[in-house]
Amino acid sequence: MYIVTADEMRKLDQYVIEQIGIPAVALMENAGAAVAREVAAFSRQRGWLRPDRPPHWLFLIGKGNNGGDGIVAARHLLESGFAVTLLYAIPPAELRGEAALQRDAAQRLGIPALVYGDGEVDWQAYDGIVDALLGTGSQGSPRGPYGDLIRQANASGLPILAVDIPSGLDADTGRTHDPCIRASKTIALAFLKRGLVQWPGREAAGELCVAPIGIAPQLAARFGVSSFLLDESFFRSHFAIDPALPRTADSHKGTYGHLLVCAGSLAMSGAGILCAKAALRTGCGLVTWAAPEPLVPALIGLIPEAMLAAIPGGWAAPASAAALVDLLRGRDAAVIGPGLGRFADDTKWLRTLWEESACPLVLDADALNMLAAAADFPAWPKRTAATILTPHPGEMARLTGLSVREVQANRIQLARGYAVEHQVTVVLKGAGTVVAAPDGTVYVNLTGNPGMATGGSGDVLAGMIGSLLAQGMPATAAACLGVWLHGTAGDRAAASRGGAYSLVAGDIIDAL
Incomplete structure (x- = not known):
């Protein structure tokens, strides 16, 4: 399994969009749908899927593509019968590009939305949190509303599922800035990021899974990605x-x-x-x-x-x-x-x-x-x-x-x-x-x-x-x-x- 840096991921995204011809909005749609599946699976594991009361997820939305992925995930969950609310870290009008397209779609669908700073957030009104604040391009300690939201989300006691990486985590080194989301689970998009497999980032990420979004793994080698995660199938x-180290019937001690x-x-x-x-x-x-x-x-x-x-x-x-x-x-x-x-x-x-x-x-x-x-x-x-x-x-x-x-x-x-x-x-x-x-x-x-x-x-x-x-x-x-x-x-x-x-x-x- 490939492990990428933030720069390698950026180049892969760019190549797939500009050379392969898969639109950025399609990748975002794939990413959000994958996140929604993982949120639904998490809810199922927790026993929250009851017909009388669907689980209610609060989505923390930043202004970049990570926030756009979160909005798509919320839309898919809404279609599956979940209760969802968007909490924008900044005024929604500041979103740009594909994230702005998703913001508009969510508004037309009537997805409930809040803007941080307009009033107190009742964290206990929700069953869980999806962190879609900051992605791999973020550097340094989260400040302003981003830092405040991360601190409050961590203090809420609610399970947090992070989109791609926990906000506040250095995607390349695994350093956790102050503050940094402490996730129950992180859904890495397309590839694992280096920071997710190095401490203390590994601990902040919680359970890890990798969600395909339409970027073929074979492309990673073309861009010189040469870091891998070890597992049984990889050997x-x-x-x-064969990690079981099987032996042939006619071998002897000198064979080994x-x-x-x-x-x-x-x-x-x-x-x-x-x-x-x-x-x-x-x-x-x-x-x-x-x-x-x-x-x-x-x-x-x-x-x-x-x-x-x-x-x-x-x-x-x-x-x-x-x-x-x-x-x-x-x-x-x-x-x-x-x-x-x-x-x-x-x-x-x-x-x-x-x-x-x-x-x-x-x-x-x-x-x-x-x-x-x-x-x-x-x-x-x-x-x-x-x-x-x-x-x-x-x-x-x-x-x-x-x-x-x-x-x-x-x-x-x-x-x-x-x-x-x-x-x-x-x-x-x-x-x-x-x-x-x-x-x-x-x-x-x-x-x-x-x-x-x-x-x-x-x-x-x-x-x-x-x-x-x-x-x-x-x-x-x-x-x-x-x-x-x-x-x-x-x-x-x-x-x-x-x-x-x-x-x-x-x-x-x-x-x-």
Whole structure:
């Protein structure tokens, strides 16, 4: 499913109107009809469709095309037996273009209409609110009657359905201005907007649905749209992958790859356990866990299915990097970083693995901190083998020299820029995990829940991605499927426990 910016949506609208020949008023009619269907479905779910009293919806109408969509939706609902009232944020005479045409049609039909400021609004006279105030072209904090209406609508306690995006939401970054509509549901028109799949915008949008309005999805590729939402069907259509990972009857353990997990230290041996277990549960045929030699006796038998490789003297030993390079020669992929800790000359150690290994790598946790500390990283040669970085926002901040706030303010653009510049695949973890490929393509994942914000969850993800990489998946596909499966397993685990609050990382592995 495509995800578009406000500018991409504007260009698509313009192309369909001017080149394809679909009139703007027809697109508005389609949009309003789609919104009406969703409002009717919402009313049905709430049990409001009673013959003695139809539900009464209040439509907040702005002066742009978003307001025109809202007027069309009100008209369709009126025809279906609903009670509707229009509440204009500004005098209706100020509407222009297609919105003005819809205003005139509503007046001729006798649809009840109010103008904000002419008197007090009795919010409790309505069952629900449709937000059609501001669309994707709006920028900054809503002011004047728009801001007042948003605040009062939020305070009313009534369910709000937003047309395209909640008013007050930045369509590209997900930033919520003050004020911003807090919707129960958002009906995205034609395509999802970036701001709807990034926090805090994702939370403000409520339930999401995408309503077709007559703009063929295939046109998005023509305009260079390269951001996608991950879901089960997308893996089949885009990557030609069955997320169930079926196996052929004549396969053997060698068919499914050999992963090296380079992880763990005395204080953080659990990171290696979680990473290796997750790799095995994600279908890897063979897993070898490389760990500091002094730690190995305590690890024997903890994961019976995994092999152990002792690193003499531990990670800080002068010969450890060379020993790992030798181990990597016989492996299909490697995960480096969970629970390693930091040690003297560790950036030089990591550069040795970076340059001297032809093995696909997943760099996580302390390996990312080493990379961030390497002042000469921009001069490191680009790897020919796949390289996946899995930073959380704090690690991404260190990699880029930005603050966490700056990272979170525009996650998609930041991940994409870093991936393209360094020719790596970036998995920027967090709510709405972003996967950015070296060619600039971006994927957003919405599976998962807050219970997964717990120690070890990232180690599990690194092991899962490494497992898929070892099984022969291209880096971007492995990263995307690993992220989606990780979130799906987390949701399954939270459901089985009756809530997310008690989730631990091992529960995610058990739910795979």
